[in-house]
Amino acid sequence: MDFTYDDEQQALREAVRGLLATAYADHDARRRTVADEPGFDRALWGRLAEMGVLGLPFAEEHGGVGAGPVEIGIVCQELGRVLAPEPYLASVVHAGGLVAALGSPEQKADLLGRLSAGEVVLAAADTSPGGRWASRADGVRASVSGDTWTLDGVADPVVAGGSADVLVVTAALPDEGGTGVFVVDAADVERTGYAAADLSRAASVRFAGSAATPLGAPGRDLAPSIATISDLTRIMGANQSLGVMQSQVRATTDYLKSRKQFGVTLNTFQALTFRAADMYVSLELAHSMVDWATMTIAGGDREAVAEAADRVGLEVSRAGRHIGQEAIQLHGGIGMTAEYAVGVGTAHLEVLDQWLGNAPHHLSRLAGRVTDHELVEALS
């Protein structure tokens, strides 16, 4: 048992941190980037590709690097730390994850190769308007005629859907055949982009007889695999939240040491330092759970990953609310401003949770299973 990074992992962290620092160390740079389409920095996306970061999860034969969950988690943490708007989770982890899990060898080589090289952006379309976190599609229906598949319906929100070149779509198969996954050229759909609360981009995507290619062999019910990729994305989202929370605790601590009121710095007031201490407690507990969930992926057991996703999802959502709200409160008015990173960070934490799974959702699932076990074991 070991909770520390090895030298290579440490080096990866430094490299990603260094690159992101040149882009977003100054929160103004992020504000300028998200102000215009596509809402992220394509040049930076290219540099992430050159560093091998975009291909990190994928096999070398498909143009990737073949790294493990810990490495991907490190990248997500660093992206979270500076609130980078690049669609790494949506494109690489989620949509890329679906392709890597379900695609034919040719599809993987093509799509993952171009994704790793930074040539295309992928987005997963798996949520229907008003829908919640489900592995069964109900907003989009697939039809087949001969060998030709088409899709009809609406997916919304599709995170990074506006800038994506290729959509990876979950759709209900004909005749109660379950849920399939299809690749759709973004040029064949109607898209309406918008910004979320943290100014990251999503889109409403309308399919109207849009030409679609089944991912892998056609006609299979892929709901279990879709669920697993969502679980993996949830865990990586928790890594990203961890990065955000680390920055917020640090920013709040720095602020309490520098801001003067009543002729003294704020850290003179114990009511405030105790609240900062409680933020640290939430942060460290969440950190432990994030590391554990990330390591659970390496075990490869689907049920264990599902369990870990619920557990880390609940913990990180709770911690995110606590830390995000306190970070704003302890900053006072400045915490409310768009020009300051703390408030946007709080928005980002919410966007991640509401996209990937919020606390009541995970708690409800855990509550449903509560009598299936005696003790919850950290070490199996």
Added chain:
Amino acid sequence: MQLELSPADAEFRARMREFFTTKVPQEIRDTVLDGRHLTRDQIVESQRVLNAEGLAVPHWPTEWGGQDWTDLQRHLWHEEMQRAGVPIPLAFNASMIGPVIAQFGTEEQKARFLPDTANLDIWWSQGFSEPDAGSDLASLRTTAVRDGDDWVVNGQKTWTTLGQHGDWIFTLVRTDPEVKKQAGISMLLIDMTTPGVEVRPIELIDGGHEVNEVWFTDVRVPGDLLVGEPGQGWTIAKFLLGNERVGVAPVGATKRALAGLKTVAAAQMEDPMVRARVAELENQLLALELTALRVVAHSAGGEPHPASSVLKLRGTELQQAVSELALDLAGPASLASRADEDSPQEGWARRSAPTYLNFRKASIYGGSNEIQRQIISRTILGL
């Protein structure tokens, strides 16, 4: 990063589990598992069983019975003990005064006290707190004045846990009133049968008697019972209190208590509200346990992991939260807390209110949770 225990550690854990569940008397373990009170004899018996196997004081120096284990092994030992319902070796002996004597004592003190302390042939009490010196321990007023080779002690200690069973008490006393308050403190070991020592019970809110006042009136203490140098008491106390906080998050026992509730209140587990509360607590306990593992896996040889202060704070909060859940599940049955053993109400339910009240102590003693927040904000966050 890697989640599995190494084969050696897994084997170690299995060995602990085997020993604890087969060699410690079932009657004692059942008492713990049911949440009933242990007698003095049961605590002594259990510690002697452990000590015979070298499992009572594994964190002591090896020459005095320690085991040279890694922090992870110590953690596994501690968790498995709680899981099996084995009473943790008496903290005053095993975690507090033993390591202090091993570190600061004379050779003569070590030989005289350490074997008996490990085997619980001597039952130690902790005489630090006073009515006007709690969190601000350094303001203590009990005095020790030199008289020939002896010290003469006068004053009052309070909150002395299980002092009614104590054979000896380790005390902080003021030996020099002239210097800065921390510098004038020394540590004395006092035989509680010495004339002038008087132990008076304090009743707690749960109706139990576990703490006492200890009064000293012209108590003569031989000079060779001073630990370290005169004026070194504060340094020694900091060393001791640092140890006190290790293993203070009773994760294993709290997990076991929560799992027990799922069985004894099985009918209520249909209620979605109850299920949600249990699930939430299980998750928080998992996060705490993982944090404890992160801390032990990190601290191999070096400085303690900064997150270790989280353990006491959160560990006691969760211990209290589980006792709250038990009380809520017991409901009206909890009113029977002082009913006879032949009450038709179940034992766990009858014990729920006293347990809830008793566990309020956990966030007060051993450095209150406010003091823990102070440590986190000052030493970790630099505020």
